Amino acid sequence: MEAFGKQIHDLFEGLGRFFVFLGHVLRNIPRRPYRWRLLGEQVERIGVRSVPIIALSSMAIGMIFSLQITMLMAMFQAETIVGAAVGLTLARELAPVITTLMLIAKNGSAMTAELGTMRVTEQLDAMQTMSVDPVHYLVTPRVVASVITFPILTAMANVVGLIGSYVVAVGMLDVDPGGFFDQLYWFVEPEDVYSGLIKAAVMGFMMAVICSYYGFNSGRGAKGVGEASTRAVVTSSVGILVADYIMADLMLKLLY
Amino acid sequence: MGEIVRVENLFKSFGDNHVLQGASIAFEEGRITSIIGQSGTGKSVLIKNIIGVLEPDDGDILFHGKSMVHASAEERAEMRRRFGYLFQDSALFDSMTVAENIAFPLTEGRGEKDRVRIRDVVQEKLDWIGLPDVGDQYPAELSGGMRKRVGLARTLAVQPEVLLFDEPTTGLDPVLAETINELITKVNQEFGITCILITHDIQATFRISDYIGFLYDGKIQAQGRPDELSGTKHPVLRQFIANSFAELEV
Ligand SMILES: Nc1ncnc2c1ncn2[C@@H]1O[C@H](COP(=O)(O)OP(=O)(O)O)[C@@H](O)[C@H]1O
Ligand SMILES: [Mg+2]
Numbered sequence: 146m147e148a149f150g151k152q153i154h155d156l157f158e159g160l161g162r163f164f165v166f167l168g169h170v171l172r173n174i175p176r177r178p179y180r181w182r183l184l185g186e187q188v189e190r191i192g193v194r195s196v197p198i199i200a201l202s203s204m205a206i207g208m209i210f211s212l213q214i215t216m217l218m219a220m221f222q223a224e225t226i227v228g229a230a231v232g233l234t235l236a237r238e239l240a241p242v243i244t245t246l247m248l249i250a251k252n253g254s255a256m257t258a259e260l261g262t263m264r265v266t267e268q269l270d271a272m273q274t275m276s277v278d279p280v281h282y283l284v285t286p287r288v289v290a291s292v293i294t295f296p297i298l299t300a301m302a303n304v305v306g307l308i309g310s311y312v313v314a315v316g317m318l319d320v321d322p323g324g325f326f327d328q329l330y331w332f333v334e335p336e337d338v339y340s341g342l343i344k345a346a347v348m349g350f351m352m353a354v355i356c357s358y359y360g361f362n363s364g365r366g367a368k369g370v371g372e373a374s375t376r377a378v379v380t381s382s383v384g385i386l387v388a389d390y391i392m393a394d395l396m397l398k399l400l401y
Numbered sequence: 402m403g404e405i406v407r408v409e410n411l412f413k414s415f416g417d418n419h420v421l422q423g424a425s426i427a428f429e430e431g432r433i434t435s436i437i438g439q440s441g442t443g444k445s446v447l448i449k450n451i452i453g454v455l456e457p458d459d460g461d462i463l464f465h466g467k468s469m470v471h472a473s474a475e476e477r478a479e480m481r482r483r484f485g486y487l488f489q490d491s492a493l494f495d496s497m498t499v500a501e502n503i504a505f506p507l508t509e510g511r512g513e514k515d516r517v518r519i520r521d522v523v524q525e526k527l528d529w530i531g532l533p534d535v536g537d538q539y540p541a542e543l544s545g546g547m548r549k550r551v552g553l554a555r556t557l558a559v560q561p562e563v564l565l566f567d568e569p570t571t572g573l574d575p576v577l578a579e580t581i582n583e584l585i586t587k588v589n590q591e592f593g594i595t596c597i598l599i600t601h602d603i604q605a606t607f608r609i610s611d612y613i614g615f616l617y618d619g620k621i622q623a624q625g626r627p628d629e630l631s632g633t634k635h636p637v638l639r640q641f642i643a644n645s646f647a648e649l650e651v
Binding site: 266271272274 | 449452453454478481484485486488490492493494495506509510511512559
């Protein structure tokens with residue numbers, strides 16, 4: 146019972162610390178000086194260098210989905226619906242979620258490990274003693290870069306996923322190409338695409354803040370940094386899926 | 402010369418770990434003052450409170466007679482700019498070159514934009530620490546002793562009034578340790594910078610310090626000039642000094 150009480154206490158203490166950190170990050174985003182070079186570096190790391198992996202995974206998802214749906218719809222002689230089905234699910238859910246999960250694995254864990262190592266080797270403290278706020282110097286470029294790059298990568302995932310879907314449906318399973326596009330245009334509205342991009346921006350923000358938070362609060366030694374990375378990946382993945390549901394619910398009510 | 406920094410009745414705990422319990426000591430301007438004590442007694446915690454990496458639970462730290470603990474955030478930042486701190490493991494930014502490390506407090510801390518001036522300061526500091534050619538290397542390519550010296554160059558880039566050293570010679574071989582001790586004396590004499598040193602290297606401390614405080618059980622239990630302390634009546638300190646000199650003869 147006592148242990149349980151302590152767990153609850155630790156949970157709220159952790160949450161409290163997280164929100165203090167979040168407030169600190171938000172206050173620092175508009176603060177000068179703007180460090181464009183650091184922002185550029187992060188955009189390159191999170192955005193540019195993620196193009197291959199996002200293209201590959203969204204292509205695969207588009208192809209797999211296309212295969213399954215075409216098979217299913219063939220039973221009703223409605224194969225052409227595949228364009229709309231894949232387009233809609235990609236735009237609303239799959240593209241932002243796949244992009245985010247891939248980027249958590251690729252960049253989020255690295256963010257925690259990098260900042261955690263800096264915490265452990267006192268580089269963050271050193272920065273502070275030189276009157277440079279480590280949140281401003283290190284976290285804001287990562288957060289801003291994530292908010293910028295996530296929607297762009299998501300948009301790309303939409304396009305590449307559709308190409309994958311087209312290749313499988315039209316190229317391999319002989320779905321009528323005209324029907325594929327007719328259905329796609331008919332069913333997929335701009336709102337579907339926007340809602341996915343907005344979600345991606347929110348998820349990018351969440352990933353950068355959560356993974357930076359765990360890095361800044363990393364335990365001592367290599368073990369501490371490793372544990373922090375694991376927890377950052379788990380927490381941000383779960384957090385993002387929960388947020389996705391809430392956003393989906395809100396957007397279905399507000400946009401449609 | 403008067404006192405420049407005063408620590409008054411400082412308390413700091415981490416949960417149930419009561420590290421500092423009323424530590425008090427004054428630091429004279431332009432002098433080398435050392436805090437000695439066993440590993441884990443809170444020497445690092447004490448100086449992290451002075452430079453503001455940690456916040457004290459109670460007590461005060463005065464800089465030129467003004468409270469740092471109760472100052473506004475801007476005043477405090479202004480005071481902190483006049484401190485430099487050499488971390489135990491140098492804490493160099495490993496994603497930056499040595500030159501970028503040394504330039505960092507100037508470019509990022511002070512917003513200096515003049516590239517020529519920055520390059521000159523960096524080269525001047527590199528020459529001063531006796532490593533004129535390492536500017537383009539990364540910290541990982543340097544030895545521990547070189548990293549210490551680069552760390553010192555980085556703190557000197559903004560000409561601090563007070564320099565704090567956390568175990569500057571721990572983990573170095575005796576020859577390197579000696580070079581670092583010489584550099585500390587040189588910093589003190591050439592630039593008149595007040596040096597605050599924490600260490601458990603007793604022999605070197607007695608040689609280079611003007612004043613020594615002994616931290617034990619959360620308090621400064623004894624303090625004085627080296628010649629005063631070597632004849633101390635404090636039993637733990639006597640034991641501590643005796644042990645460290647005994648180690649030498651083994
Ligand atoms: N940031 C911190 N959080 C929790 N405990 C700390 C922290 N820094 C130091 N301590 C604890 O304070 C005590 C004193 O540590 P320290 O000042 O590093 O000792 P030393 O005299 O060897 O420099 C140790 O028990 C250490 O575990
Ligand atoms: Mg220490």
